[in-house]
Amino acid sequence: MAASRMDLDGRPIKPITICMIGAGGFIGSHLCEKLMSETPHKVLALDVYNDKIKHLLEPDSLPWAGRIQFHRLNIKHDSRLEGLIKMADLTINLAAICTPADYNTRPLDTIYSNFIDALPVVKYCSENNKRLIHFSTCEVYGKTIQSFLPKDSPLRQDPAYYVLKEDVSPCIFGSIEKQRWSYACAKQLIERLIYAEGAENGLEFTIVRPFNWIGPRMDFIPGIDGPSEGVPRVLACFSNNLLRREPLKLVDGGQSQRTFVYIKDAIEAVLLMIENPGRANGHIFNVGNPNNEVTVRQLAEMMTKVYTKVSGESALETPTIDVSSKEFYGEGYDDSDKRIPDMTIINKQLGWNPKTSLWDLLESTLTYQHRTYAEAIKKSMAKPTSS
Numbered sequence: 001m002a003a004s005r006m007d008l009d010g011r012p013i014k015p016i017t018i019c020m021i022g023a024g025g026f027i028g029s030h031l032c033e034k035l036m037s038e039t040p041h042k043v044l045a046l047d048v049y050n051d052k053i054k055h056l057l058e059p060d061s062l063p064w065a066g067r068i069q070f071h072r073l074n075i076k077h078d079s080r081l082e083g084l085i086k087m088a089d090l091t092i093n094l095a096a097i098c099t100p101a102d103y104n105t106r107p108l109d110t111i112y113s114n115f116i117d118a119l120p121v122v123k124y125c126s127e128n129n130k131r132l133i134h135f136s137t138c139e140v141y142g143k144t145i146q147s148f149l150p151k152d153s154p155l156r157q158d159p160a161y162y163v164l165k166e167d168v169s170p171c172i173f174g175s176i177e178k179q180r181w182s183y184a185c186a187k188q189l190i191e192r193l194i195y196a197e198g199a200e201n202g203l204e205f206t207i208v209r210p211f212n213w214i215g216p217r218m219d220f221i222p223g224i225d226g227p228s229e230g231v232p233r234v235l236a237c238f239s240n241n242l243l244r245r246e247p248l249k250l251v252d253g254g255q256s257q258r259t260f261v262y263i264k265d266a267i268e269a270v271l272l273m274i275e276n277p278g279r280a281n282g283h284i285f286n287v288g289n290p291n292n293e294v295t296v297r298q299l300a301e302m303m304t305k306v307y308t309k310v311s312g313e314s315a316l317e318t319p320t321i322d323v324s325s326k327e328f329y330g331e332g333y334d335d336s337d338k339r340i341p342d343m344t345i346i347n348k349q350l351g352w353n354p355k356t357s358l359w360d361l362l363e364s365t366l367t368y369q370h371r372t373y374a375e376a377i378k379k380s381m382a383k384p385t386s387s
Ligand SMILES: NC(=O)c1ccc[n+]([C@@H]2O[C@H](COP(=O)([O-])OP(=O)(O)OC[C@H]3O[C@@H](n4cnc5c(N)ncnc54)[C@H](O)[C@@H]3O)[C@@H](O)[C@H]2O)c1
Pocket: 021, 022, 023, 024, 025, 026, 027, 028, 046, 047, 048, 049, 073, 074, 075, 076, 093, 094, 095, 096, 097, 098, 113, 117, 135, 136, 137, 138, 139, 209, 210, 211, 212, 213, 214, 219
């Protein structure tokens, strides 16, 4: 299988070693799975946790045993980091605090995690002439130009004012007291630093801007495999509400728009970047699905319908409730109004396009959520509160 794999230019793909930082997270777990099952590459998997990749590490009889090695470490303070980067041909950095509930409540941790902690990774790659694929975010675009136009302006219909292009769109954040933007701003600065390392010191880099990748293993279900008071990203929030048969909370009316892409489609794009360095180096790529746009309210309605189908349970009489962002996220929250990725660069360089519709990706994801969590939730809800 492995020997006959070709890159986009018809050249055989040589096996490489990848140092993957944050490999134990949502995206990392899917990327490790893909690399183990479909490629001959080796992975040095670095993270503080490994629960989401346990199934790839044990038992020793797995077909890829020996090709994936877990190193439990915190990149904030671990002298093994440079050695591991040196052992690999390519470093992929996924490590970050990346849940919006943290951006305004833990802004220092957010800025340190997304900027300061990533600095040594960039430095070690640059100094040792190692290629880097760094995970940034669609949040670097901030708000659209459209959101500043008068409500009745005909320009609002013009995609030039809302479609987000890597090499054209400005990055528009709120004021400093809107601490929501601490994450986007830290990600923007690390992008600029990586770009400058490329320009001044010849670092070979690729920057990925994910647009709401969703699927199994994303975040946690509060009170089951994460803290009861924790607030994950919207897929896990709404899954939790559906599993507990409680109304889905729509922040500020659920009017914000998002495009969601299935994690398995997005991972195909990352694999193309890994295996086609000549086409990926020096580029910043939007990775999303422009065809899967919904408001958060529409997402809630669709998830409710899909969950009813996959669980066989009846729908709630009150499926959603409105909640203010101040109540839900606290002071300093702000929001991106709309996120449609322009696909020109990734189409041209890698010929990649997403395939899965929103309904289909929710069906497979909510089937997973139901199978994984429904029993545990029932048990936890049946327990008397005093015990
Ligand atoms: N999922 C998305 O849609 C999305 C969207 C935009 C950007 N991103 C970016 O993609 C990357 C991965 O996101 P994800 O959704 O998989 O998040 P995730 O939280 O599931 O994964 C991040 C992983 O990094 C690890 N990590 C964090 N700090 C670390 C440290 N100091 N040392 C070692 N490990 C550390 C965490 O333990 C976690 O396993 C992040 O950089 C995020 O900003 C993701």
